[in-house]
Amino acid sequence: MPDPAAATMDLPRRDARDKLQGRTRYTVDRGGAGTLQAVLLRAEVASARILRLDTAKARSMPGVRAIVTAEDAPGRHGIGIADHPLFATGCVRYDGEPLAAVAAETLEQAEAAAAAIAVELEPLPAVIEMAQALTPDAPLVHPDWRDYEVLLAGAARAGNVAWEATVVRGDVDAAFARADVTIVDSVFRVGRQNHLSFEPRAVVASYEDGRFHIETSTQVPWSVRATTAKLLGIAPSQVRVTVPAVGGGFGLKFDCALEPFAALLARASGRPVKLVNSRREEMLTCLCRENAEIRIRSAVTAEGEIVGREAVVLMDCGAYGGEQIFLTTMTAHTLGGNYRLGAVRLASRAVYTNTAPNGAFRACNGVYNTFALERHTDEICAAIGMDRLAFRRRNVLGDGDLGATGQVFEGDVLGPMLDKMVALRAEKPSRAPRAEGRLHGRASVVGTWFVFVGPSAATVNLNPDGSATLVTSGVEIGSGSMVQALPQIVAAELGLKPEDVVVRTADTDAAGYDVGVGGGRTTVSLGAASTAACVEVRRKMLKVAADMLETAPEDLVLAKGRVEIVGIPGSGVTIAEIAARAQSLTGPISGSGAFTGPGVAAMPGCAAGHFIEALDIPVFAVHDCEVAVDPDTGHVEVLAYTVVQDVGRALNRRAIAGQIQGGVVQGLGYALHEEMSIGPDGRILQSGLETYRVPLAEDVVPVEIHLHEGAPSIGPLGVKGAGEVPILNVGAAIACAVADATGRRVQELPLTPPRVLALLREREGPLELAHIAKDWREKVLG
Amino acid sequence: MTALTVNGEERASRSGPMTPLLDVLREEFFLTGAKAVCREGFCGACTVHLDGEPVASCLVPLGAAAGREVRTVEALAAGGLSRLQQAMEDHDAVQCGMCFPGMLMTLTDFLRHTPAPTRAEVKAALAGNICRCTGYERIVDAALDAARSA
Numbered sequence A: 001m002p003d004p005a006a007a008t009m010d011l012p013r014r015d016a017r018d019k020l021q022g023r024t025r026y027t028v029d030r031g032g033a034g035t036l037q038a039v040l041l042r043a044e045v046a047s048a049r050i051l052r053l054d055t056a057k058a059r060s061m062p063g064v065r066a067i068v069t070a071e072d073a074p075g076r077h078g079i080g081i082a083d084h085p086l087f088a089t090g091c092v093r094y095d096g097e098p099l100a101a102v103a104a105e106t107l108e109q110a111e112a113a114a115a116a117i118a119v120e121l122e123p124l125p126a127v128i129e130m131a132q133a134l135t136p137d138a139p140l141v142h143p144d145w146r147d148y149e150v151l152l153a154g155a156a157r158a159g160n161v162a163w164e165a166t167v168v169r170g171d172v173d174a175a176f177a178r179a180d181v182t183i184v185d186s187v188f189r190v191g192r193q194n195h196l197s198f199e200p201r202a203v204v205a206s207y208e209d210g211r212f213h214i215e216t217s218t219q220v221p222w223s224v225r226a227t228t229a230k231l232l233g234i235a236p237s238q239v240r241v242t243v244p245a246v247g248g249g250f251g252l253k254f255d256c257a258l259e260p261f262a263a264l265l266a267r268a269s270g271r272p273v274k275l276v277n278s279r280r281e282e283m284l285t286c287l288c289r290e291n292a293e294i295r296i297r298s299a300v301t302a303e304g305e306i307v308g309r310e311a312v313v314l315m316d317c318g319a320y321g322g323e324q325i326f327l328t329t330m331t332a333h334t335l336g337g338n339y340r341l342g343a344v345r346l347a348s349r350a351v352y353t354n355t356a357p358n359g360a361f362r363a364c365n366g367v368y369n370t371f372a373l374e375r376h377t378d379e380i381c382a383a384i385g386m387d388r389l390a391f392r393r394r395n396v397l398g399d400g401d402l403g404a405t406g407q408v409f410e411g412d413v414l415g416p417m418l419d420k421m422v423a424l425r426a427e428k429p430s431r432a433p434r435a436e437g438r439l440h441g442r443a444s445v446v447g448t449w450f451v452f453v454g455p456s457a458a459t460v461n462l463n464p465d466g467s468a469t470l471v472t473s474g475v476e477i478g479s480g481s482m483v484q485a486l487p488q489i490v491a492a493e494l495g496l497k498p499e500d501v502v503v504r505t506a507d508t509d510a511a512g513y514d515v516g517v518g519g520g521r522t523t524v525s526l527g528a529a530s531t532a533a534c535v536e537v538r539r540k541m542l543k544v545a546a547d548m549l550e551t552a553p554e555d556l557v558l559a560k561g562r563v564e565i566v567g568i569p570g571s572g573v574t575i576a577e578i579a580a581r582a583q584s585l586t587g588p589i590s591g592s593g594a595f596t597g598p599g600v601a602a603m604p605g606c607a608a609g610h611f612i613e614a615l616d617i618p619v620f621a622v623h624d625c626e627v628a629v630d631p632d633t634g635h636v637e638v639l640a641y642t643v644v645q646d647v648g649r650a651l652n653r654r655a656i657a658g659q660i661q662g663g664v665v666q667g668l669g670y671a672l673h674e675e676m677s678i679g680p681d682g683r684i685l686q687s688g689l690e691t692y693r694v695p696l697a698e699d700v701v702p703v704e705i706h707l708h709e710g711a712p713s714i715g716p717l718g719v720k721g722a723g724e725v726p727i728l729n730v731g732a733a734i735a736c737a738v739a740d741a742t743g744r745r746v747q748e749l750p751l752t753p754p755r756v757l758a759l760l761r762e763r764e765g766p767l768e769l770a771h772i773a774k775d776w777r778e779k780v781l782g
Numbered sequence B: 001m002t003a004l005t006v007n008g009e010e011r012a013s014r015s016g017p018m019t020p021l022l023d024v025l026r027e028e029f030f031l032t033g034a035k036a037v038c039r040e041g042f043c044g045a046c047t048v049h050l051d052g053e054p055v056a057s058c059l060v061p062l063g064a065a066a067g068r069e070v071r072t073v074e075a076l077a078a079g080g081l082s083r084l085q086q087a088m089e090d091h092d093a094v095q096c097g098m099c100f101p102g103m104l105m106t107l108t109d110f111l112r113h114t115p116a117p118t119r120a121e122v123k124a125a126l127a128g129n130i131c132r133c134t135g136y137e138r139i140v141d142a143a144l145d146a147a148r149s150a
Helices: A016-020 A107-115 A172-177 A221-232 A259-269 A279-285 A322-334 A366-384 A388-395 A414-427 A481-494 A522-549 A575-585 A653-672 A730-742 A753-760 B021-028 B083-090 B100-113 B119-128 B137-148
Strands: A036-042 A048-054 A064-069 A098-104 A118-123 A156-158 A161-169 A181-190 A202-208 A211-216 A239-242 A273-276 A292-301 A306-318 A343-352 A439-451 A456-462 A468-471 A501-503 A556-559 A562-565 A568-574 A590-595 A617-629 A636-648 A704-709 B002-006 B009-013 B047-050 B053-056 B069-071
Touching: A016 B083, A016 B100, A036 A107, A036 A259, A036 A279, A048 A098, A064 A107, A064 A259, A098 A107, A098 A259, A161 A322, A172 A181, A172 A292, A172 A306, A172 A343, A181 A366, A202 A259, A211 A221, A211 A259, A221 A239, A221 A259, A259 A273, A292 A366, A306 A322, A306 A366, A322 A343, A322 A366, A322 A439, A366 A388, A366 A439, A366 A653, A366 A730, A388 A414, A388 A439, A414 A439, A414 A617, A414 A636, A414 A704, A439 A730, A456 A481, A456 A522, A456 A575, A468 A481, A468 A522, A481 A501, A481 A522, A522 A556, A522 A562, A522 A568, A522 A575, A522 A590, A562 A575, A568 A575, A617 A730, A636 A653, A636 A730, A653 A704, A653 A730, A653 B137, A730 A753, B021 B047, B047 B100, B053 B100, B083 B100, B083 B137, B100 B119, B100 B137, B119 B137
Parallel strands: A036 A273, A211 A239, A306 A343, A468 A501, A636 A704, B002 B069
Antiparallel strands: A036 A098, A048 A118, A064 A098, A156 A161, A161 A343, A181 A292, A202 A211, A202 A273, A292 A306, A439 A617, A456 A468, A456 A590, A556 A562, A562 A568, A617 A636, B002 B009, B047 B053, B047 B069
């Protein structure tokens, strides 16, 4: 076992120089001579029956090489339920749903041909909002929902409720009936957030020797392989997926997207085909962080003990279930997280609407559930007259405490992190004077999220020049895991310099299965698989070295590209010599490693419809922010922002700080001005950057960052993923600070100036969500 | 044919005069450093210099670039990274990297006109360049460092 200090450094990014010179070739920059250009014909109505789709005229237009439709892709895919066909089949379920795909010699020819496809649609009633979708007589987005293939059993489903996951632990009714409790009832609502990755979803596909080669901008090469195969009705082994540098993901590319269209067109035309979403298509059909509606009630004693909690989360999955089906699981660990609870029951429901499907976005529903939970917590504090920090310090999860599903948490993590934040607050004067006549507010909030583990594979080849090649299905999406953390880990394991570790880009023909890059899992899961591969390589190296040096392997150490006899520097041989000798005597040295989540125990029988029942690697964050609210305009300025983040062990502090700054700023956009809205016809109203406002340089502040190390983690060297969680608490921190500044009940995000002004001037009454019943039995299926 | 100078070299384009300069650079001359991100002039990722001034190349028709000098990110490093590029690398500022070609063209011009900027001035100069990954502060740090070392 090498010294963890050998893996800890501020390794620079090896991809920075090319990215700074415009030399990096992302998927959008690829597709050489002879590549056809493709476009999708998309429906422009939210709900309709397809009466006719005639491609005859389009097929004869200049330059057209292939047109494919629903007839060419019979399958359905999904998470939990296979509800999603590649093309609208029989009916259109959302504005923007693909009807046909066209490949031609030029983009203009493809666009012209797509426009010439004759489409006759008969409009059908549409359900746009969840409240409408849940009425007893609502039209069904999927009238045939009962017939779909169920991929994971155990969840309640009915009509427009695509999936319902529940947790019931303890006697909640008894807790709420106690005479000594105050009951606090809160409701919240949030809109969608668009990832706005600078590289849109893009693919170049070819079909050669009976197999597909898909070069694509994705976070999940193996999901692309499996889903493409399922939709095309072929064996997954017929699909090879490779991934160049990805120009931003943030969860958008955690699902198969354009790849099957390009694959079909490549097979039909016999030519490579490039398909890239326009920015407008990305805006209108982005797999957004979903809009959601939340009711949360708690029974709390005067001393601040939470004896009962009940919550319902409605998550808009859009026209197809997608990632939201999985994410229903997470409510148990977010609304049911952070604090010790007595009895608890929680339901999350993914609801079908005739709108563009939603998907995964950095810390997913944790971002708004943390907003809801922390605002609810402040409402509890107000109701029982308890200090907000004191309440949190009293109740945060500690060593041996139970989570909502009965998992036993290890170690005191949130408590010491909160103490650290309190100490940091005391060290510096408040920025209140900088509010300069505006309303000053401050909040410290906590958050619980997880590292998504699951299977990973790695191979390490030792080369005769003393370098090593790491082969995995990992993808570099910008977070640095593949160019910093992984070479640091492998180098430390093998006694090499990180520069001498070659990292192979993802290729499903070369590397074993991997869940994908997301959920903070790359450094953990791929790191653990890489470590396991290195153990085999090191064992083989030391055996060869022991023979060469006529000593026992136990007496040898690896460092600085050499194997030395313990205590005698300069006594040994170089790793290059070992590799060369092994190659001639036994054949080249290589090792393979694998990892998957161990599956932490939960309490049997309390969770239904869940994809995971407990968190293998919980991860915690404490955020503090100060804001100034302009009483005349409703504009919120962030004056200061501080993060204490649980990272397990920091392998590259500088890289982690870059993730935290970037994640917080993406969260500030969500909290303050990134607003996606849906018109009455079901079309998303923000079609570009003119109407969708993301943070600019002048909107942001430098985040003060403190890393909390030493919390338990099964990750290699005790690491936890650090890139996903920085966004988790931001909506909560801003909302609580704005509530503190204004004295108003903040129930919605984003806090755009008009919304803040409406709060300040009490233009609208409090948000009510009448469609989420007060009685638990009326709001769940199961 | 439209004649123009690209990175010091005389070139001729077959594209029509209304073709966005960005597409000519990327599709015809294979200079894929400048990125098509929003195609509306908001994101700044396609910024190039036209006769020394930063412009959104998605909004410049080829005809308007006729006879003029275009400089792209590919020409910033002459025999090694520019001071600004080097500062970006030293600060570990890069993440996904898609915005940097445009950021660098904007900041290179800005630092030429404002050799000793304040932090606020650098941020103001970036009003037309969006970054979705980094949260900006390191890019600003690097620009200030590049100015100091000039």
